Amino acid sequence: xxxxxxxxxxxxxxxxxxxxxxxxxxxxxxxxxxxxxxxxxxxxxxxxxxxxxxxxxxxxxxxxxxxxxxxxxxxxxxxxxxxxxxxxxxxxxxxxxxxxxxxxxxxxxxxxxxxxxxxxxxxxxxxxxxxxxxxxxxxxxxxxxxxxxxxxxxxxxxxxxxxxxxxxxxxxxxxxxxxxxxxxxxxxxxxxxxxxxxxxxxxxxxxxxxxxxxxxxxxxxxxxxxxxxxxxxxxxxxxxxxxxxxxxxxxxxxxxxxxxxxxxxxxxxxxxxxxxxxxxxxx
Amino acid sequence: xxxxxxxxxxxxxxxxxxxxxxxxxxxxxxxxxxxxxxxxxxxxxxxxxxxxxxxxxxxxxxxxxxxxxxxxxxxxxxxxxxxxxxxxxxxxxxxxxxxxxxxxxxxxxxxxxxxxxxxxxxxxxxxxxxxxxxxxxxxxxxxxxxxxxxxxxxxxxxxxxxxxxxxxxxxxxxxxxxxxxxxxxxxxxxxxxxxxxxxxxxxxxxxxxxxxxxxxxxxxxxxxxxxxxxxxxxxxxxxxxxxxxxxxxxxxxxxxxxxxxxxxxxxxxxxxxxxxxxxxxxx
Numbered sequence: 001x002x003x004x005x006x007x008x009x010x011x012x013x014x015x016x017x018x019x020x021x022x023x024x025x026x027x028x029x030x031x032x033x034x035x036x037x038x039x040x041x042x043x044x045x046x047x048x049x050x051x052x053x054x055x056x057x058x059x060x061x062x063x064x065x066x067x068x069x070x071x072x073x074x075x076x077x078x079x080x081x082x083x084x085x086x087x088x089x090x091x092x093x094x095x096x097x098x099x100x101x102x103x104x105x106x107x108x109x110x111x112x113x114x115x116x117x118x119x120x121x122x123x124x125x126x127x128x129x130x131x132x133x134x135x136x137x138x139x140x141x142x143x144x145x146x147x148x149x150x151x152x153x154x155x156x157x158x159x160x161x162x163x164x165x166x167x168x169x170x171x172x173x174x175x176x177x178x179x180x181x182x183x184x185x186x187x188x189x190x191x192x193x194x195x196x197x198x199x200x201x202x203x204x205x206x207x208x209x210x211x212x213x214x215x216x217x218x219x220x221x222x223x224x225x226x227x228x229x230x231x232x233x234x235x236x237x238x239x240x241x242x243x244x245x246x247x248x249x250x251x252x253x254x255x256x257x258x259x260x261x262x263x264x265x266x267x268x269x270x271x272x273x274x275x276x277x278x279x280x281x282x283x
Numbered sequence: 284x285x286x287x288x289x290x291x292x293x294x295x296x297x298x299x300x301x302x303x304x305x306x307x308x309x310x311x312x313x314x315x316x317x318x319x320x321x322x323x324x325x326x327x328x329x330x331x332x333x334x335x336x337x338x339x340x341x342x343x344x345x346x347x348x349x350x351x352x353x354x355x356x357x358x359x360x361x362x363x364x365x366x367x368x369x370x371x372x373x374x375x376x377x378x379x380x381x382x383x384x385x386x387x388x389x390x391x392x393x394x395x396x397x398x399x400x401x402x403x404x405x406x407x408x409x410x411x412x413x414x415x416x417x418x419x420x421x422x423x424x425x426x427x428x429x430x431x432x433x434x435x436x437x438x439x440x441x442x443x444x445x446x447x448x449x450x451x452x453x454x455x456x457x458x459x460x461x462x463x464x465x466x467x468x469x470x471x472x473x474x475x476x477x478x479x480x481x482x483x484x485x486x487x488x489x490x491x492x493x494x495x496x497x498x499x500x501x502x503x504x505x506x507x508x509x510x511x512x513x514x515x516x517x518x519x520x521x522x523x524x525x526x527x528x529x530x531x532x533x534x535x536x537x538x539x540x541x542x543x544x545x546x547x548x549x550x551x552x553x554x555x556x557x558x559x560x561x562x563x564x565x566x
Binding site: 184186 | 391392404405406408409411412413414439440441442448450454457458461464466467468469470471473474475480
């Protein structure tokens with residue numbers, strides 16, 4: 001069994017991005033990410049810390065715009081307009097979900113698709129749905145693809161079972177995998193016989209968000225498993241959707257949690273920010 | 284074996300739409316579809332004829348805007364703006380693909396989502412991708428769902444194998460079926476073992492566009508098959524993706540071609556036009 005560690009993938013993406021940044025700087029272009037955060041949800045703050053660390057390491061600029069959790073829709077939209085229209089900003093990440101009194105509808109409609117590096121806006125969602133190449137997909141979904149590519153795991157013609165149909169992971173990763181020529185089965189809470197869908201898969205992408213729900217009896221032998229779960233177990237520790245201890249020994253390869261997909265996400269954000277700057281430089 | 288004929292479905296949808304139109308007329312609202320056609324491709328002209336017949340039967344208004352096949356992008360966009368902004372128009376259908384010198388990008392970006400009754404624009408594509416309810420989906424994809432509903436074929440928890448990943452059918456029907464709680468497998472030309480994906484399905488949706496490609500040896504027993512193919516066989520006759528003669532006797536139920544899905548499409552267009560008028564009437 002091979003452990004598909006995210007660090008090697010993230011390091012490789014980060015190094016490539018750093019090289020591109022040097023070339024861009026020679027042309028006088030400084031790639032920059034803008035982060036918009038409303039309030040201070042612990043999840044958002046933790047993710048932001050990860051982003052800052054990654055961007056600092058790569059020497060790539062960022063700016064964090066923090067709004068009070070009680071801000072008005074007008075305040076948010078007006079900040080968004082300013083960031084969206086700023087030619088020095090190449091990527092925009094707005095933490096969601098927003099507080100309940102706010103809507104992201106305006107941002108989805110108006111975000112510059114070239115800066116929409118988390119695939120939030122309608123144009124990029126439609127592009128992903130349409131199977132367009134080089135779309136900015138939601139970063140965690142793209143992180144799954146990056147891991148498969150880095151470890152040279154072929155997907156074309158393979159049976160991939162995706163567990164979960166969320167807008168953050170299940171749907172985008174399914175569409176990305178269809179575009180990679182995989183034969184994709186999308187499972188969810190209403191799937192009648194999940195074990196039989198899992199057992200026949202060449203690759204399993206687990207994105208259900210339920211700690212250890214996929215047990216040894218439900219999977220096959222010699223499979224590749226990508227665990228996207230970021231769950232909390234009974235002891236309060238971070239774990240994935242896979243019952244790792246019992247499932248991992250049967251697999252050909254599996255991502256650990258922590259240390260797997262989650263490790264790669266911020267490097268995708270970095271890569272996308274640099275790609276956006278490259279595109280604006282070229283065009 | 285039951286033949287799932289489209290006519291009964293289309294009649295039912297048409298009758299319901301006609302009743303709603305009467306109520307709308309009492310409020311002074313006349314639902315109207317605008318068709319935009321560039322040039323005169325035989326496929327487009329034939330579809331247009333079907334639409335006109337359906338709308339005439341239901342007593343619902345339409346207007347056809349024909350542009351010369353050599354028209355400029357500016358001429359097309361300007362016509363589109365006029366139709367899109369006309370408050371008397373409730374639904375817009377633009378035949379595609381456009382001639383090669385024209386792009387539909389502007390229309391995809393600017394079409395009023397409330398009038399986008401063929402799910403062409405980015406906002407509706409994103410909504411379909413997101414799993415929103417009551418989205419205007421591409422009419423043929425929705426026709427598949429209408430047939431399943433009319434014949435009371437349950438989809439929740441069922442295994443559905445979709446053959447094809449096109450933007451017109453495969454992708455939208457897969458997403459609609461996921462939203463209907465089916466466990467959906469998307470197959471395509473790169474699928475390694477199509478027969479094994481077909482045999483285990485409860486429901487097959489065939490949208491490959493290859494005459495009779497699904498043979499008796501590839502399917503199971505007692506399945507439901509929805510054939511979306513509009514193909515031409517060696518004798519030049521309209522046929523579907525299913526080798527009907529040999530496959531149909533093994534099924535529980537199957538749509539014929541012609542007389543199946545294709546029969547329902549224009550009634551979906553009618554229903555959507557009336558729904559759009561209802562929504563605008565309600566506010």
